[in-house]
Amino acid sequence: MSLDSGGLFMILPWEKKVNNLPFTVDESILQLIAHRFADAYPSMYQSNDCQTSRQHGVFHGTDLNNNRSGIMDKVYSEYHSLMISAHISCCRFPPPSQLPELWKKSLQPLMDTILKTKQGLYGKVVNASGNPIEGAVITFDQPPTTVNTSSTGEFYTIMIGGTHRIRISAEGYETQTQKVVIDSDTLSEKDIVLNRDVSVVDYHTPGSMKSFLTNITGQCKDLTRLHSLGKSAKNQDIWMLDLGSVSEDRKKSASHILLVAGIHGNEAVGPELLLQLAFDLCENYGKDYEITSILNESEVHIIASLNPDGVVKSKKGECKGTDGLTNGNNVDLDQNFPSKFVNSTSEVQPETEVLMKWMEDNQPSLVVILRGGSLVTTYPYHTHSKNAILGVSDLLSFRHLGSVYINSHPVMKDNKFGCDETGIDFGNGVIPASKIHSHNGSLLDYVYDFIHANALVVYTGCCNYPDSETLLTTWHQHRTSLIQIVKEGGRGITGLVQDGNSNAMKNATVTVEGSRHSYPVDTDGRFHIYLPPGHYTLIISCHGYKDSKKKLIIAEDKVDRKDVVIFLEKRAELGLSSFGIVFIIAVVVLVVVVVITILLCVQSRRSYKSKGFSRLNFDDEEDEDFAIASYHSKSKLLNGGEYRDYSTDEDEEHNLYEQQKSKH
Numbered sequence: 001m002s003l004d005s006g007g008l009f010m011i012l013p014w015e016k017k018v019n020n021l022p023f024t025v026d027e028s029i030l031q032l033i034a035h036r037f038a039d040a041y042p043s044m045y046q047s048n049d050c051q052t053s054r055q056h057g058v059f060h061g062t063d064l065n066n067n068r069s070g071i072m073d074k075v076y077s078e079y080h081s082l083m084i085s086a087h088i089s090c091c092r093f094p095p096p097s098q099l100p101e102l103w104k105k106s107l108q109p110l111m112d113t114i115l116k117t118k119q120g121l122y123g124k125v126v127n128a129s130g131n132p133i134e135g136a137v138i139t140f141d142q143p144p145t146t147v148n149t150s151s152t153g154e155f156y157t158i159m160i161g162g163t164h165r166i167r168i169s170a171e172g173y174e175t176q177t178q179k180v181v182i183d184s185d186t187l188s189e190k191d192i193v194l195n196r197d198v199s200v201v202d203y204h205t206p207g208s209m210k211s212f213l214t215n216i217t218g219q220c221k222d223l224t225r226l227h228s229l230g231k232s233a234k235n236q237d238i239w240m241l242d243l244g245s246v247s248e249d250r251k252k253s254a255s256h257i258l259l260v261a262g263i264h265g266n267e268a269v270g271p272e273l274l275l276q277l278a279f280d281l282c283e284n285y286g287k288d289y290e291i292t293s294i295l296n297e298s299e300v301h302i303i304a305s306l307n308p309d310g311v312v313k314s315k316k317g318e319c320k321g322t323d324g325l326t327n328g329n330n331v332d333l334d335q336n337f338p339s340k341f342v343n344s345t346s347e348v349q350p351e352t353e354v355l356m357k358w359m360e361d362n363q364p365s366l367v368v369i370l371r372g373g374s375l376v377t378t379y380p381y382h383t384h385s386k387n388a389i390l391g392v393s394d395l396l397s398f399r400h401l402g403s404v405y406i407n408s409h410p411v412m413k414d415n416k417f418g419c420d421e422t423g424i425d426f427g428n429g430v431i432p433a434s435k436i437h438s439h440n441g442s443l444l445d446y447v448y449d450f451i452h453a454n455a456l457v458v459y460t461g462c463c464n465y466p467d468s469e470t471l472l473t474t475w476h477q478h479r480t481s482l483i484q485i486v487k488e489g490g491r492g493i494t495g496l497v498q499d500g501n502s503n504a505m506k507n508a509t510v511t512v513e514g515s516r517h518s519y520p521v522d523t524d525g526r527f528h529i530y531l532p533p534g535h536y537t538l539i540i541s542c543h544g545y546k547d548s549k550k551k552l553i554i555a556e557d558k559v560d561r562k563d564v565v566i567f568l569e570k571r572a573e574l575g576l577s578s579f580g581i582v583f584i585i586a587v588v589v590l591v592v593v594v595v596i597t598i599l600l601c602v603q604s605r606r607s608y609k610s611k612g613f614s615r616l617n618f619d620d621e622e623d624e625d626f627a628i629a630s631y632h633s634k635s636k637l638l639n640g641g642e643y644r645d646y647s648t649d650e651d652e653e654h655n656l657y658e659q660q661k662s663k664h
Contacts, residue, residue, distance in 0.1 A: 001037075001113065002071075003106070005089040008044050010034040012084055013076045015061030016069035022062040025143050026082060028160050034058045034084050036116040040109035041088065050090035080147075082158065115185050120158040123190040125149050125168060133194060136170035165289065168192050174280070175480065177290035195283070201272055201471035203316070206236055206308040212275055213241050213304075220282040223295065229303070230354030233328030236308040238354060243281050244299040255298045255528045256362050257489035259482075260355075261370040262303075263333050263443060265310015265324035268465040269474060270370030274304040276475050277482050290487060298490045301364070306351055307333055319463035320373070327351055335439050337446035341385035344441055355443075359451045363522070365530045366401070366489035367447045367455040374459035376417045376426055377402035378433035380449075382442040393514030393536070394448075400532035401456045402430030404488045408481040419462035433457055452517040454530045456485070492531040493552060495564045497521050497540055505568055508542040540566050 012030045014022055024030065038044040038058055045057055061072060075083040088106055091098075125136040132153025139146045140157065141164050149155045159182045169175040173194040182188055204212055217224045223245055228237040246254045259277070261270030281300065284291045294300070305311060307327050314324025326332050327349055336352045338344065359367075379398030381388040390398070406412040406429045417426035424435055433444055436459070447455040458481075461474055497505040504525030509518040512529065513536065521527045533556035540548045545568040552564070 001033075001083065002085045004085055004087045005092045005094070007050055007087040007090060008041075008046065009064075009087050010038050010044070010058040010084060011061050011064060011072070011087070012058065013061060013072045014069075015073050016067050017062050022060040024076060025145055026076075028143050029158050030082060030084060031058065032119075032160055033082070033113060033116055033158070034086075037084075037086055037109040037113045040112045041086075042105055117158055118187050119161065119182065119185050120156060121166075121180055121182065121188050121190060122156045123154070123192060125153045125155070125170070125192045125194060127173070128193060128195055133170050133173065136168055136173075136194070139167040139169070141165050166190075168194065170194055173197050174284065176284070176288045179289040193287075195287075198276065198279075198472065198475065201276060201475050202468045203268060203272060203471075204275065206305065206311055209271070209275065209304060210237070210239055213239055213278065216241065216278055216282050220285065223282060223285055224278075229358055230350060232307070232309045232351055233331075233349060234309045234312075238303065238306060238308065238351060240358070241278050241302045241304075242299065243278065243295055243302070245285070245295050246297065246299060255366070255490050255492070255494070255530070256301065256364040257298055257486055258301045258303070258359070258364040258367045259370070259486070260303045260306055260367065260443070262305035262307050262311065263369065263371070264464075265305075265307045265312070265327075266314040266318065266321060266464050267370075267372035268311070268314060268316070269372050269460045269463075269471070271304040271311075272471055273370060273460060273475060273478050273482065274302050276479070277486075278302050278304075280479065280483075290483065294483070294487050294490065298486070300486055301362075303355070306355065314465060316465050317467060318465050321464070334443055335441040337441050337443055338450060339383065339440045339445065340449045341383055341387055342440045346441075356446070356450075359447070359453075363451065363520075364453050365492065365528050366485075367443075367451075367453055368485055368489075369443060369455065369457045371457055371459050372461060372464040374417075374419050374421065374436060375412065375461055376436070376459050377405055377412075377430050378436055378444070378457045378459070379430065380433060380445050380447075380455065382433045382437060382445050383440050384434055384438050385440075388445075389516070391514055391516035393512055393531075394454075394516060396534070397454050397530065397532050398456065399430050401454060401485065401488060403428070405456070405458060405481045405485050406430070408484045410477055452519055458485075489530060491533075491554065492529050493536075493538070493554075493564060494528045495521075495526070495538075495566055497525040497527070497542070497566050497568065499545070499568055499570070505542050505545070508540055508545075508568065511539045511541070513537040513539065538566075540568065542568055545570055 012027075012034055013024055018024075035058060061070060072083045072085060075081050086109075089098075089102055094102065123138075125133045125138075127133055132149070132151070134149060134151045134153060136149040136153070136155075137146055138149070138155050138157075140159065142160060142162075145157070147155050147157050161182050161184050164180050164182060165177055166180060167175060167177050174197045176192065176194060178190060178192060180188055180190055213226050217226045220243075223243055225242040227240055227242070229240050230238055232238060244254070259274055261267075261274045281291055281295060285295055286292055309328035310324040310326060312324070313326075315321060329349060331346065331349050333349060333351055336344075336346060336349050337356070379395075379402065380390065412429050415429070417429045418424060421436075425431075433442070444455050444457055447453050458478075460478060461470075463470075466474075495510065497508040497510070499505055504521075504523070506521060506523045506525055508521050508525065510521065510527050510529065511518045512531070518541075519527055519529055531554050533554050535553050536551070538550045538552065540550070548566055548568055550564065550566060
């Protein structure tokens with residue numbers, strides 16, 4: 001901190017704009033310190049003291065120094081230290097008699113500023129033997145900066161108050177995350193122990209894969225469960241590992257995140273990444289804040305190899321070959337799932353069937369599929385059908401999920417996508433799946449159209465089955481991305497739908513405005529929907545009840561999950577008993593019958609007229625006979641009491657007369 005004259009104001013870097021910005025990434029901390037001094041200085045905000053047009057207060061150097069770089073920029077950029085400048089006197093060279101007063105004004109602000117610089121985090125990073133780790137990198141969330149440990153493993157940084165997450169990494173050690181709470185004007189301390197990283201990653205056969213997973217369950221008995229989903233075409237087990245420490249009261253409302261690899265047996269990298277991820281989650285639960293939070297809030301399900309029969313047929317070193325692509329019945333499993341756009345004629349394979357059943361029973365909110373042969377992320381659809389249209393909010397979800405994975409991958413975050421493909425525009429690395437492979441019956445499309453879950457395919461590398469020496473590097477590249485995508489799956493809304501008596505509405509559905517899907521609730525009325533940051537409107541429906549709308553905001557600065565309880569109100573009813581309702585229905589039916597009868601009679605009456613005459617009424621038969629007998633001419637008949645002819649045809653009139661005369 002420097003004390004200067006020539007005004008009453010504070011200056012922060014930058015003095016010369018960097019990337020066209022007037023401020024640094026440490027803006028929040030610099031503002032915190034500068035205002036601590038300025039707020040305690042009596043005349044810092046009094047703009048008329050110096051009788052100049054220059055405003056008083058807190059500014060960036062770019063506002064005052066005509067965008068010229070100075071000492072503050074050098075200290076910040078070259079020595080990675082914070083620096084501010086306090087101008088405490090209007091006069092650049094005040095007389096000695098004014099110095100005591102300036103000292104008196106400055107003393108308390110200086111003491112307050114020194115105290116504020118104590119607000120932060122001090123720590124030491126060591127290995128499992130207690131030896132300091134030099135050069136470890138500490139990454140902070142707010143502001144997004146990094147510091148390195150000294151030769152003694154120590155570090156210190158000023159921080160803004162609140163709860164923060166820090167990430168600690170060092171070459172040869174597993175990366176770790178921790179939560180720290182920073183109180184105002186208080187120094188917090190945190191010692192961190194890093195474990196040695198995995199030094200060797202090698203391929204597993206279906207048999208050794210089962211042994212690897214069994215060892216994980218032995219190490220983390222209370223955290224894991226290993227079980228077979230069913231058998232493959234050649235009668236091999238398809239293993240699933242469940243990980244989670246969600247409390248019983250939250251288990252049904254937890255998000256379920258499914259990771260699948262090995263849908264093609266010759267894509268050998270994905271299965272090894274998921275095995276290492278399973279080990280990492282087990283090993284660091286209770287040690288790493290981020291991993292602990294994930295498994296306390298979500299259920300993670302890992303299928304490392306969906307196609308064990310294909311693994312047996314595959315060949316190491318084949319980057320583009322097809323040996324092992326299909327299952328034991330020579331069927332491509334990624335073209336064996338039901339499609340909304342074509343009717344499949346192929347028989348559903350056992351691997352496909354057991355996975356579909358599990359997803360229907362457990363309703364995952366996010367499915368991540370690891371593939372090989374490229375380096376990119378894709379979302380639905382694989383099909384090129386003109387009816388394959390995504391909802392607006394669904395598309396936003398897919399693109400956000402892809403960006404989460406890419407931003408943590410050291411290669412993809414530098415916009416390096418794809419391999420030897422030609423004619424493909426990879427854009428920002430999150431593209432429709434049909435740009436890579438266009439076909440029907442994919443797992444990706446099935447998850448979106450039938451399970452109504454978000455799904456993402458991650459292509460992990462250019463070679464399907466590379467040499468094992470490359471696996472460790474590939475694991476290091478994908479580790480953080482895999483953890484971040486699993487963490488992201490916990491974002492969204494978890495809800496409970498009930499009626500006015502707090503009974504579960506098990507037949508309710510939840511729709512997100514802008515999505516093509518409705519999400520069913522479970523038998524307890526619970527649901528979880530993944531939603532990226534943004535503003536949303538939910539529509540909750542159930543037969544016999546009024547629709548309910550609920551607006552919500554999913555925050556961007558953290559993995560935000562909203563917990564809501566939604567009560568549905570019954571639609572208005574007449575309030576009648578069952579007997580009353582039956583009686584009303586019977587009356588309505590009777591009225592309908594009477595009306596129909598009347599209409600038929602009217603129609604019959606009209607039909608007489610259409611034939612040329614209509615009947616007149618007499619009091620009895622004798623009157624009728626007497627009247628007819630007394631008429632001896634057709635004119636008397638026509639003018640008499642029984643029939644009146646409406647016809648203009650003379651022949652018809654004569655015939656009618658003769659017929660009536662013959663009767664008498």
